[in-house]
Amino acid sequence: MNSEIIAIGSELLTPWRQDTNSLYITEKLTELGVSVAFKTIAGDRRKHLVSAVRTALQRVDIVVITGGLGPTEDDLTREAVAEALNIGIKRDPDIIAHLYARAAARRMTMTRNNEKQADVLDGATILANPRGSAPGQWLDTVYGDHRKLIMLLPGPPGEMKPLFDEQCRPRLEGILPKRAFARRTLKAAMIGESAADARIAPIYTQYQDVETTILAHMCDIQIDLFCAKPFASLAQTRVDELAERLEEELDDVLYSSQGESLEQIVLYYLGMRGATISVAESCTGGLVAERLTSISGSSRSFMGGAVVYSDQLKTEFAGVSPALIERHGAVSREVATALAEGIRLRCETTFGVGITGIAGPGGGTEEKPVGLVYISVSDGEYTETVEKRFSGDRERIRFFASHQALDLVRRRLM
Amino acid sequence: MNSEIIAIGSELLTPWRQDTNSLYITEKLTELGVSVAFKTIAGDRRKHLVSAVRTALQRVDIVVITGGLGPTEDDLTREAVAEALNIGIKRDPDIIAHLYARAAARRMTMTRNNEKQADVLDGATILANPRGSAPGQWLDTVYGDHRKLIMLLPGPPGEMKPLFDEQCRPRLEGILPKRAFARRTLKAAMIGESAADARIAPIYTQYQDVETTILAHMCDIQIDLFCAKPFASLAQTRVDELAERLEEELDDVLYSSQGESLEQIVLYYLGMRGATISVAESCTGGLVAERLTSISGSSRSFMGGAVVYSDQLKTEFAGVSPALIERHGAVSREVATALAEGIRLRCETTFGVGITGIAGPGGGTEEKPVGLVYISVSDGEYTETVEKRFSGDRERIRFFASHQALDLVRRRLM
Numbered sequence: 001m002n003s004e005i006i007a008i009g010s011e012l013l014t015p016w017r018q019d020t021n022s023l024y025i026t027e028k029l030t031e032l033g034v035s036v037a038f039k040t041i042a043g044d045r046r047k048h049l050v051s052a053v054r055t056a057l058q059r060v061d062i063v064v065i066t067g068g069l070g071p072t073e074d075d076l077t078r079e080a081v082a083e084a085l086n087i088g089i090k091r092d093p094d095i096i097a098h099l100y101a102r103a104a105a106r107r108m109t110m111t112r113n114n115e116k117q118a119d120v121l122d123g124a125t126i127l128a129n130p131r132g133s134a135p136g137q138w139l140d141t142v143y144g145d146h147r148k149l150i151m152l153l154p155g156p157p158g159e160m161k162p163l164f165d166e167q168c169r170p171r172l173e174g175i176l177p178k179r180a181f182a183r184r185t186l187k188a189a190m191i192g193e194s195a196a197d198a199r200i201a202p203i204y205t206q207y208q209d210v211e212t213t214i215l216a217h218m219c220d221i222q223i224d225l226f227c228a229k230p231f232a233s234l235a236q237t238r239v240d241e242l243a244e245r246l247e248e249e250l251d252d253v254l255y256s257s258q259g260e261s262l263e264q265i266v267l268y269y270l271g272m273r274g275a276t277i278s279v280a281e282s283c284t285g286g287l288v289a290e291r292l293t294s295i296s297g298s299s300r301s302f303m304g305g306a307v308v309y310s311d312q313l314k315t316e317f318a319g320v321s322p323a324l325i326e327r328h329g330a331v332s333r334e335v336a337t338a339l340a341e342g343i344r345l346r347c348e349t350t351f352g353v354g355i356t357g358i359a360g361p362g363g364g365t366e367e368k369p370v371g372l373v374y375i376s377v378s379d380g381e382y383t384e385t386v387e388k389r390f391s392g393d394r395e396r397i398r399f400f401a402s403h404q405a406l407d408l409v410r411r412r413l414m
Numbered sequence: 415m416n417s418e419i420i421a422i423g424s425e426l427l428t429p430w431r432q433d434t435n436s437l438y439i440t441e442k443l444t445e446l447g448v449s450v451a452f453k454t455i456a457g458d459r460r461k462h463l464v465s466a467v468r469t470a471l472q473r474v475d476i477v478v479i480t481g482g483l484g485p486t487e488d489d490l491t492r493e494a495v496a497e498a499l500n501i502g503i504k505r506d507p508d509i510i511a512h513l514y515a516r517a518a519a520r521r522m523t524m525t526r527n528n529e530k531q532a533d534v535l536d537g538a539t540i541l542a543n544p545r546g547s548a549p550g551q552w553l554d555t556v557y558g559d560h561r562k563l564i565m566l567l568p569g570p571p572g573e574m575k576p577l578f579d580e581q582c583r584p585r586l587e588g589i590l591p592k593r594a595f596a597r598r599t600l601k602a603a604m605i606g607e608s609a610a611d612a613r614i615a616p617i618y619t620q621y622q623d624v625e626t627t628i629l630a631h632m633c634d635i636q637i638d639l640f641c642a643k644p645f646a647s648l649a650q651t652r653v654d655e656l657a658e659r660l661e662e663e664l665d666d667v668l669y670s671s672q673g674e675s676l677e678q679i680v681l682y683y684l685g686m687r688g689a690t691i692s693v694a695e696s697c698t699g700g701l702v703a704e705r706l707t708s709i710s711g712s713s714r715s716f717m718g719g720a721v722v723y724s725d726q727l728k729t730e731f732a733g734v735s736p737a738l739i740e741r742h743g744a745v746s747r748e749v750a751t752a753l754a755e756g757i758r759l760r761c762e763t764t765f766g767v768g769i770t771g772i773a774g775p776g777g778g779t780e781e782k783p784v785g786l787v788y789i790s791v792s793d794g795e796y797t798e799t800v801e802k803r804f805s806g807d808r809e810r811i812r813f814f815a816s817h818q819a820l821d822l823v824r825r826r827l828m
């Protein structure tokens with residue numbers, strides 16, 4: 001069976017808003033074995049909605065519609081679906097009573113126009129929506145001699161998602177052939193999408209029954225594996241087998257085999273070893289600290305650090321000697337090393353990280369161009385300092401530098 | 415005239431990827447006075463593409479298609495449009511020559527399948543694409559007795575955007591009635607979307623000719639004003655008049671009347687006054703430093719600071735006395751004040767900022783719940799410390815705290 005998702009709302013046709021509900025629904029439908037053939041976005045105009053619904057009914061088996069179920073004049077989904085199917089609508093007294101009770105419980109007066117949320121399509125099953133006022137509707141009907149499933153769901157994601165999971169999913173499972181699935185997510189750092197694909201394509205193409213998707217965010221790669229089978233154990237076996245082979249191939253860059261972020265992995269290994277960490281950041285300006293502290297519980301391993309934008313603060317907070325800065329320049333292997341070693345001593349942590357570089361767009365020279373970054377990790381016994389030349393804009397260079405720093409720490413911990 | 419944007423590519427029907435080209439095209443079409451009535455996303459299946467194109471031709475005047483112009487078997491846009499319009503395709507020898515020359519210049523051998531990128535629809539104008547291999551196509555034709563404009567554009571945004579601007583836009587301007595427009599963006603901090611709307615709706619609803627859009631990101635509000643008129647000066651006058659009235663109404667929360675970010679505004683005023691700033695962050699973990707240093711040129715005013723997650727580092731880096739922490743707790747008005755005053759002295763800056771709080775989800779108590787944050791700004795003469803109770807998850811609480819800190823600095827500078 002195939003499907004179409006229709007997102008309704010004029011705000012979704014502006015340059016500023018995007019339909020995101022369809023991503024969630026796509027994931028859930030895929031798990032159930034339903035492919036998504038089309039997505040359509042239409043504004044709050046009855047004529048347009050009728051056109052969108054009719055078009056979908058002509059080309060797919062399952063139509064999932066989000067939005068346009070509220071109480072305002074612009075909420076026209078119910079009327080449009082009725083017109084497209086040429087069926088009637090009845091106002092349901094139980095829903096009206098529920099709407100008044102809901103308003104009373106919130107000490108609000110319900111205006112008359114709210115009653116339109118009680119309009120139910122002939123033959124539809126009402127999908128109760130405890131998180132909002134407008135209920136969803138489920139219609140199992142016939143259009144042009146073909147069976148069609150039509151779902152009307154509210155637009156707010158906080159209402160739509162649980163309503164789909166609790167009420168649409170079980171109904172779909174009852175209708176569709178039984179299917180089980182398994183998923184795995186692998187992650188790798190400091191490798192590009194095409195480089196990763198060139199290495200793993202010869203492997204994953206041997207697994208035609210596992211859907212492999214590579215997603216890249218700058219220098220971070222996520223590999224999603226998905227397999228559907230009649231039995232869960234079969235699907236899991238295939239996904240795990242492919243995951244194992246990919247892990248082996250990407251051994252030098254892979255940091256997660258269960259979808260964790262690089263920050264989580266670093267903090268996990270630090271915690272396991274009872275180790276602590278501090279950072280002295282120049283060009284990343286606090287990004288490494290911010291990323292580590294975005295993880296709840298990071299205070300067990302991350303003690304703190306310094307953002308040392310000025311030369312004076314490199315000395316004040318990380319004990320870098322002014323003579324060293326004078327001799328080699330603030331952006332140098334020597335200063336990165338001194339930052340890592342200095343911040344480690346000042347913060348009395350197991351590891352110290354130092355970063356200095358030129359994030360641009362200004363400040364580059366021929367000798368020290370924009371994108372040149374030195375990253376250093378010290379544990380007191382051994383200090384490793386790497387020189388990198390990242391390309392791209394300020395945001396990209398800063399992210400690459402922070403990612404490289406976290407990855408260096410991870411490698412030291414492994 | 416109205417339009418439909420069709421994004422083509424099976425990857426756009428997965429849970430992980432989204433069409434974003436349409437946001438750019440929507441903005442440009444709106445400026446030209448063309449409304450976007452529908453957006454459709456279809457996968458790389460010829461039958462589906464023909465259905466999508468035919469549906470669009472039946473309901474709108476202008477059809478903009480992105481993607482599916484590449485050299486692979488999955489690239490079927492040209493064939494699908496030809497089938498939908500029932501017209502022929504010819505392979506263009508000039509484009510073939512260009513493709514071979516392009517490959518040679520890059521020292522690549524061009525495989526035969528690449529030649530399909532030279533297929534041109536009967537009657538179409540070729541839109542040269544210097545940034546990629548597949549050219550775009552422009553078709554001014556008739557379908558069912560109505561004039562239709564059809565644009566075939568490449569999928570990569572780096573190729574699509576300049577191609578639209580350089581080749582489609584001038585052609586559309588030649589066909590559509592003359593129109594000029596003006597835009598303005600206002601921004602306000604620490605106010606919610608509905609609170610802002612309640613205050614400004616009575617004003618902007620008086621300007622029916624100006625399109626007003628409110629966008630909220632957590633506690634940051636962006637108000638976009640857009641007006642189209644036959645003359646630019648007319649549009650500008652209306653937008654400026656409304657902007658002035660909105661600025662007056664939101665005087666207490668507005669920080670930008672030209673779309674600048676809060677970070678940019680803070681750095682701008684610091685620069686104007688020749689002032690410098692440093693930060694001592696506990697619960698925000700470097701987020702304020704990271705936000706300030708994300709702006710190029712921030713090193714003129716931002717000297718650096720400390721991320722003081724542990725109590726020990728609050729003392730070490732910001733000189734907060736252990737007795738004070740002992741007496742009031744690390745999350746307290748007194749410690750926030752001491753952090754601001756201490757970091758200012760240590761960094762020898764005009765202003766010092768101190769932040770301490772409980773970002774959660776763990777660590778809260780009845781007396782000091784998750785979301786409690788103290789934020790302090792000191793200039794040596796006067797230290798202002800505020801207590802806030804933010805709701806939401808860790809990310810939200812940290813963002814609110816960083817935004818409040820930047821806004822406090824801005825208010826001090828005004």
